[in-house]
Amino acid sequence: MMNKLSLPGLLALVIRRDLVLAMRRRADVLTTLIFFVMVVSLFPLGVGPEAKMLTKMAPGVVWVAALLASMLSLGRMFSADYLDGTLEQMLLAPQSLPVLVLGKILAHWMVSGLPLVLMAPVLGLQFGLPADQLGVLVLGLVLGTPVLSMIGAVGAALTLGLRGGGVLVSLLVLPLCIPVLIFGAGAVEAVSSGVDYAAHLQLLAAVLVAAAVLTPWVTAQALRISME
Amino acid sequence: MSFSEFIAMHGRGMYVWGSYGMALLIFVVEIALVFHKRTLTLKQIRMMRDAEGDQ
């Protein structure tokens, strides 16, 4: 079935398969989104409804919530395939494992990251973010959430099949995601203080490119280590 | 400098001795744990050998 496929063809195949499987378990997709909304909504309840403070906090709150929601959904990336033996087949297949992994990461992002990006404007409005800041927030999330899926993939691969999974993965992956948080939230703050925000987004884009190149390979190594 | 002056450290004694005290505590605990681990490991090996009878 997986005969001579071109690189894009292989990617499309893997992504389509994962999306179809994800659609069959729509509840999982929705729970991540609901968690995101809930976490963001908790902050005003915790710190008080004073509008100016909330607007100032908004980028940080949205970004931290995006990080946490990403962490929660990581277990799903490889566990289903691990349990039913598909992952083993992928490791044995002649196709490039990093490419297969990249496909799975992109599918994971589409299911877990993209909904957050689409939800963010609504949440930003809840916090009174003006339009220009909202725009930069969403742009940052577009660049940053794939990176979260990519770094998360390494963690998910290393903790494959372990008990205590979700919390352990978060412990391992969250420190590594800090640059994304800093540049993403920092970009929005730059807009609010009238400073140039482009540099933040450019750094974010650079991190995205570096992650896209490196993480599939590292994740493939981690999968081999976990499956031997 | 008298001994009590040395301890007082011009009013900063709490911070200075709080720092060095914690460091000393950690070093002592670490050393104790390393040797405790050795004792445990050796005991485990002896038990394993006893369980299997003499080679």
Added chain:
Amino acid sequence: MINWFKYSAPSTFYALAGKLAPWFAAIAAILFAAGLYVGLYVAPTDAVQSDSYRIIFIHVPTSLLSMFIYLVMAGYAALGLIFNTRLSAMMANALAPTGALFAFIALWTGALWGKPTWGAYWVWDARLTTQLILFFLYLGFIALHASIDDPRRADRAAALLAIVGSVNVPIIYFSVKWWSTLHQGATIKPSGVSMEATMQMGLYAMFAACWAYAIAMALWRVRSIILERERSAQWVLDLPETR
């Protein structure tokens, strides 16, 4: 010509570590005594920071070493992954707890230095924040290794994590530095203290002391790790201490 590869076998390294560790421990003890004498007694009270600057003699060495040990750990991890040598992974595991404890000491002493000097126990500056993240990275390494039952998988997974972490540390430091300059927070630099010759001597002595201490701890710890892993090997059963 020393056959270094002989020492990559756990059995030979066990003996070597046993002979070397006491020497490093003795060197550490002497250097600690010397360093503390200079740092706490000989070096003069600082004009600006009074006597609380003396904390740097434990804060700076442990902080620098916590970073250095992480890199050495990652180096051993890489060796273990590339050459498939069991001993390299064992050394990485032996170094981790000492590195983590040094990071903790750096955080604790940093807080106690910060309070009298800059008025707050904790400031979110680049160095302290990165130190905190490094501490988390150490904990992650130890936690991951502890969560995996199969020792080989545990070694290799933790090794990969250490390497990924070490590559990330410069990126994290850069981003945190960027973030702290943006927010015009306090930038804590040791330059608040005018470095006299005695102060420098004290620092060097304490740094060397902590280094020797770390080596001694790692060598002693790896001996227990070797015994545990190789417990069914004949050479272990032949050891006098296991009778």
